[in-house]
Amino acid sequence: MRIGILGGTFDPIHVGHLEAAAVAGRAFSLDKVLLMPSRTPPHRPTEPRASVFHRFAMTALAASDRGMSVSDLEVRRDGPSYTSQTLEALHREGIPPSDLFFITGSDAFADVAMWHDYPRILELANFIVVSRPGAPRASELIPTSHSGKPEHNPTAPAVFSVEADTPNVSSTEIRRRVGAGGSLDGLVPPSVAGHIRRHHLYVPAPVPAVL
Numbered sequence: 534m535r536i537g538i539l540g541g542t543f544d545p546i547h548v549g550h551l552e553a554a555a556v557a558g559r560a561f562s563l564d565k566v567l568l569m570p571s572r573t574p575p576h577r578p579t580e581p582r583a584s585v586f587h588r589f590a591m592t593a594l595a596a597s598d599r600g601m602s603v604s605d606l607e608v609r610r611d612g613p614s615y616t617s618q619t620l621e622a623l624h625r626e627g628i629p630p631s632d633l634f635f636i637t638g639s640d641a642f643a644d645v646a647m648w649h650d651y652p653r654i655l656e657l658a659n660f661i662v663v664s665r666p667g668a669p670r671a672s673e674l675i676p677t678s679h680s681g682k683p684e685h686n687p688t689a690p691a692v693f694s695v696e697a698d699t700p701n702v703s704s705t706e707i708r709r710r711v712g713a714g715g716s717l718d719g720l721v722p723p724s725v726a727g728h729i730r731r732h733h734l735y736v737p738a739p740v741p742a743v744l
Contacts (some may be wrong), residue, residue, distance in 0.1 A: 536628060537566040537661070539636040541609065542574045542704070543588050544581040545729060547596045547721045549638075551703040553663040554601060556697040557636045561661060568596045569604045571614035575649060581707055583734050611734060616724075617650035620657040630690045633658035638666035638699075640702040660692040666701035670694075711735035 539554040544569070558566045570592045572585050581588060589608050596603040607614040616635065623633060629700060635658045636649040642662045648654055662671040671694035702720050710717060712735055729735065 534564040534628075535561065535632055535633045535634060537563040537624075537636050538569055538604075538619075538658075540569040540571060540614070540619065542577060542581050543568070543570045543592050544583050544704050545588070545591045545707060545725055545734070546570075547700075547702045547704060547707055547720060547725075548719070548742060549665070549700045551595060551601075551722070552698070553598050553638055553665070554636055556597065556663055556695055556699065557634065559659040560695050561634055561693070566601045567604045568592050568601055569606045569607055569619070572610060575613035576644070576647065584707070585595050587728070587732060587734060591721075591725045591728050594728060597724050598722045598724055600740055602727060605645075613649075615649040617648075617654045617657060620654070630656065630658050633683045633690075634661050635659065636661045636663065638663055638665040638668065639671040639674055639694075640665045641716070642671070642674050642675055645674075655675065655692060656690055657689045657714045661695055662692065663695045663697055665699060671696060712737050 537554065537558055539550060541550060543550065554566050554568065557563065570585070570588045574581065576642050585608055589603070589605060593603040607619055620633060620635065624630065637660065639662050645651060662674060664671045675694055707717060707720055711729060717729070
C-alpha cells in the first residue's frame with residue numbers, strides 16, 4: 534500500500550491541511566492518508582493552545598469527514614514528536630520507505646534543513662511538498678540530489694513537488710477569529726467548528742474581577 538502521512542500540530546486542523554492531503558493523495562494514487570497530530574511539536578516556541586486530546590479529537594473528526602484516517606502514533610509517544618522517529622516506527626511495523634509518502638506544505642519544507650536528522654530523514658520516506666500561499670513554490674525547494682519521479686526508481690525514496698491552489702488558511706488566524714467571536718465557516722470542517730464551540734477552545738480566559 535502507498536500510505537500518505539500528514540503530520541502537524543493541528544491547533545486546530547483546517548481546510549488548508551485537508552486540501553493539501555487530498556491533493557497529494559490524488560496526485561500519487563495513495564491508498565490511505567493518515568492525519569497524525571503531534572504530541573509535542575519540536576520546533577514550536579510555545580505550547581499549543583488546545584490540549585493534545587482536543588487536537589486529536591478534532592483531527593479524528595476531520596479525517597472522518599474527508600475519508601481519511603487518524604493516527605495516534607505521535608500522541609502516544611513521550612518527548613518531542615520528531616518525524617524521523619515516526620517514520621522509523623512505521624518501518625518497524627513492516628512498511629518500507631518506498632511505500633511511505635510524507636506530505637508537507639512548502640512553508641514547512643522551506644525549513645527542512647532544521648529538521649531533526651536532516652538530511653537522513655529524506656531517505657526514510659518519499660516526501661510530497663505541496664505549494665502553500667505566501668510560501669516559495671514547492672518545485673523551488675526540492676534538493677536536486679533527492680528529487681525524482683515515481684516511475685524512475687520505485688524502491689528509492691524521493692522528494693516530489695505538487696503545485697496546487699490550496700486554501701489560504703492558518704491555525705493562527707482561526708484562533709484569532711474564535712477569540713474575537715468570528716465565524717469559522719469555510720475555514721474548518723463543520724464538525725471541527727462544533728467541537729471548538731462545544732468545548733470553548735481558543736476563547737480568552739475571563740479576567741478575574743477586582744474586589
